[in-house]
Amino acid sequence: MASSARKGGVSLPDKRNPKSGGGGGGFGSSIISRISESQIVATGKRAAGDATFVTKKLLKSTGKAAWIAGTTFLVLVVPLIIEMDREQQLNELELQQASLLGTPPVGQK
Template sequence: MASSSSSSNNEGILARVSNVVSQSPVLYRGKQVASDAAYVTKRLLKSTGNAAWIAGTTFLILVVPLIIQMDREQQMNELELQQASLLGAPPVSPSK
């Protein structure tokens, strides 16, 4: 019988300690800080995603066509030089 009363006494102590810890203002504040940090992180990731979307679409709309046009211009210059050399004209240095 002594072992069962000792066992229930230990469970009572564990329950009281658990109750005190769960109602601790430090634990409550820690949970609140963790919740606030999660909210801020979520908002930051959403804002970063939006900024990445804007930067990516801007790059596709403005920069990619410019790169394509510059490549075409370079190819045209090379083609003109090649045609001039085939026709026997003196090579002309490409203008920059």
């Protein structure tokens, strides 16, 4: 008995008869159904779907490019900046030592 109840499924009311619908009368629902099934609405939905697809692809590729640029910066540029800072500190230290010892700085005579 329980298996026979599962076989049938659910039947929905027929939407083609505007008078049998429960919401808003036959005239209002007919206009709304005609508008929602029109070619302009279908084209608009298709355009919105295409725009969404392109936007998702663009964001995904932009994210990949940002990841590549960020990791490249961390691997190549940050060590270079650190090394340049060390070199500048070493030059300043040499200038300080030279001024304490009384010798003229390198490059001046």
